[in-house]
Amino acid sequence: MAGDLEFEKPVIELKKKINELREYTKNTEMDLSSEIEKLEARLEKVEKEIYENIKPWDRVSIARHPERPTTLDYISLLFTDFFECHGDRLFGDDEAIVGGIAKFHGLPITVIGHQRGKDTKENIRRNFGMPHPEGYRKALRLMKQAEKFRRPIICFIDTKGAYPGKAAEERGQSEAIARNLFEMAGLKVPVICIVIGEGGSGGALALGVGNHIHMLENSTYSVISPEGAASILWRDASLAKKAAESMKITAPDLKQLGIIDEIIPEARGGAHRDVNQQAGEISKVLKASLKELSGLSVEELVDNRYKKYKLIGEYSSLNEYIGVN
Amino acid sequence: MLKELFTKTKKKKYATIPSETAKQDVPEGIMTKCPNCKKIMYTKELVKTLKVCFHCGYHHQMNSKERIQSFVDSGSFQELNKGMVSENPLNFPDYEEKLEKDRKKTHLNEAVVTGVAEIGGMGVVLAIMDASFRMGSMGSVVGEKITLAIEKADELKVPFIIFTASGGARMQEGVLSLMQMAKTSVALKRFSDHGGLIISIMTHPTTGGVSASFASLGDYNFAEPGALIGFAGRRIIEQTIREDLPEDFQTAEFLLKHGQLDAVITRQELRDRIISILEIHQPGGSISWQEI
Numbered sequence: 001m002a003g004d005l006e007f008e009k010p011v012i013e014l015k016k017k018i019n020e021l022r023e024y025t026k027n028t029e030m031d032l033s034s035e036i037e038k039l040e041a042r043l044e045k046v047e048k049e050i051y052e053n054i055k056p057w058d059r060v061s062i063a064r065h066p067e068r069p070t071t072l073d074y075i076s077l078l079f080t081d082f083f084e085c086h087g088d089r090l091f092g093d094d095e096a097i098v099g100g101i102a103k104f105h106g107l108p109i110t111v112i113g114h115q116r117g118k119d120t121k122e123n124i125r126r127n128f129g130m131p132h133p134e135g136y137r138k139a140l141r142l143m144k145q146a147e148k149f150r151r152p153i154i155c156f157i158d159t160k161g162a163y164p165g166k167a168a169e170e171r172g173q174s175e176a177i178a179r180n181l182f183e184m185a186g187l188k189v190p191v192i193c194i195v196i197g198e199g200g201s202g203g204a205l206a207l208g209v210g211n212h213i214h215m216l217e218n219s220t221y222s223v224i225s226p227e228g229a230a231s232i233l234w235r236d237a238s239l240a241k242k243a244a245e246s247m248k249i250t251a252p253d254l255k256q257l258g259i260i261d262e263i264i265p266e267a268r269g270g271a272h273r274d275v276n277q278q279a280g281e282i283s284k285v286l287k288a289s290l291k292e293l294s295g296l297s298v299e300e301l302v303d304n305r306y307k308k309y310k311l312i313g314e315y316s317s318l319n320e321y322i323g324v325n
Numbered sequence: 326m327l328k329e330l331f332t333k334t335k336k337k338k339y340a341t342i343p344s345e346t347a348k349q350d351v352p353e354g355i356m357t358k359c360p361n362c363k364k365i366m367y368t369k370e371l372v373k374t375l376k377v378c379f380h381c382g383y384h385h386q387m388n389s390k391e392r393i394q395s396f397v398d399s400g401s402f403q404e405l406n407k408g409m410v411s412e413n414p415l416n417f418p419d420y421e422e423k424l425e426k427d428r429k430k431t432h433l434n435e436a437v438v439t440g441v442a443e444i445g446g447m448g449v450v451l452a453i454m455d456a457s458f459r460m461g462s463m464g465s466v467v468g469e470k471i472t473l474a475i476e477k478a479d480e481l482k483v484p485f486i487i488f489t490a491s492g493g494a495r496m497q498e499g500v501l502s503l504m505q506m507a508k509t510s511v512a513l514k515r516f517s518d519h520g521g522l523i524i525s526i527m528t529h530p531t532t533g534g535v536s537a538s539f540a541s542l543g544d545y546n547f548a549e550p551g552a553l554i555g556f557a558g559r560r561i562i563e564q565t566i567r568e569d570l571p572e573d574f575q576t577a578e579f580l581l582k583h584g585q586l587d588a589v590i591t592r593q594e595l596r597d598r599i600i601s602i603l604e605i606h607q608p609g610g611s612i613s614w615q616e617i
Contacts, residue, residue, distance in 0.1 A: 081601055081604070081605060083598070083601060083602060083605070084588070085545065085587040085588070086581060086584070086586065086587055086588060087581065087583075087584035087585055087586055087587060088584045089541075089546075089584055089585055090584055091583065091584050092582065092583055092584040093581065093582060093583075093584050101602070101605050102605075103605060104617075105617035106617075107613075107614060107617065108605045108606070134584055138584070145544055148517070148520065148544070149520070149522070149544075149606060152614070287617055290614045290617070291614055291615055291617070293614075294613065294614035294615060295615065
């Protein structure tokens, strides 16, 4: 089956065997139900073992699954009356980021997110979900608009990173990302960020300065892709698996580091197995966040964001220090 | 071979080309010729499709009256400042005569019609520029009427929607025209700071000083398909840079691609999509986030 992942192989093989036996009993008189039952029991055990001991690299492969639901999938399931707004009013319309206005439980919100394609054609149009500066500037324009009309902002994060290209540098990729961090810090409305796939570096963070940050169970969030880290640290991109283990990029890792608020559970094997169920899980968390944050004043919202980021970072101090004097 | 040659000569020697005048001589009012696909159709039929060519989708120009009829809730439009007319502040030769001629032709006093209306039951203040009066050019009256409309929207706390169609500033009023750009923008800024919603819908053509002021200042900037929108005219740019410009240069679709528009919306969809936006911006009713 296309889209099956390496670590799931034992499960897939068992399933195949069970199906084969079932077909066989249909066509012959032999009764194999006891064998089938045995295999099914084993499948249950193997599945439990695999999915409960899921490794960071396995999560990376789930987060990158070609059929993993994207921002637009969740928008259509979570919201009504979505109206997409295009363009940064400066240079272009970057389809690697989508955004617009919509209603959630009948109340207006602004929603913005990275957008990957699901096939080659769409991926080319959307630049594989890797934005140029105009994408971030469109996002900021929509955030400012949300602020003017006092709508909460919901950001879906799903990118390998900001696009590393010539044109992107010429138009100020760094400035565009930096400006978003700066301006998002001061937004006078609730901002809720949800990592739904890959959270790649600054390109992800540029939609990620929020009051609440949630991650889907099998999504990742890191300073660089495991491949990138491996090539920088060990000059060998093939050591990505090793890098993934050591970089602490999974939702449970980030929860432990105190960076994210909630881990949103996924269906066994990943969000792509049941998109509707996944949207339901996101909806629950989103509702709770909006209820909590809408009770805060403008000053509290900005202060809450300030404190959230102020608390991130670990350090200690030494007594023995000679100093610059 | 030879036979073929002879048979060919038997064909008509001359193609009959209708004279230029005959070509354009489709009786005004009864028939309309689409400038895009050149097909001729009954005007009555064309009006039924909101003046969108049913062969090629070309959006024919709409005057302000047709626009009001097709866009707002029937019977809800109440015109504001309809009596305001231009002076000739610079004593520009022939200006008064030209104004008088257009007044007779269009039955309009000026190139913009403003008023209070309802769309889907929601109150708005509307300004509709009419290109049939002096190419929709902006002089003191256009600037003043639009500014008064914005102030009205501010006073009523309702959204301001403007349909733009203009060749730009009105030459005959010189720098007074130029200053209408600033005047309307200052009014929009105050309205916006009060939380007012601004929707700009650019129609063919929206150029010069109008495109460089209120037309581009919407919270949402939309355009009709194929509309010409730009600051400097195509000929001026070509002469300046000494290059030919791409065919789609300064079309609505070109602007969308270059980040200047939120969306290009067909006339058939326009009313519904604007209603959807207005609904999202309605002041909060009794429900709040605490209750969802």
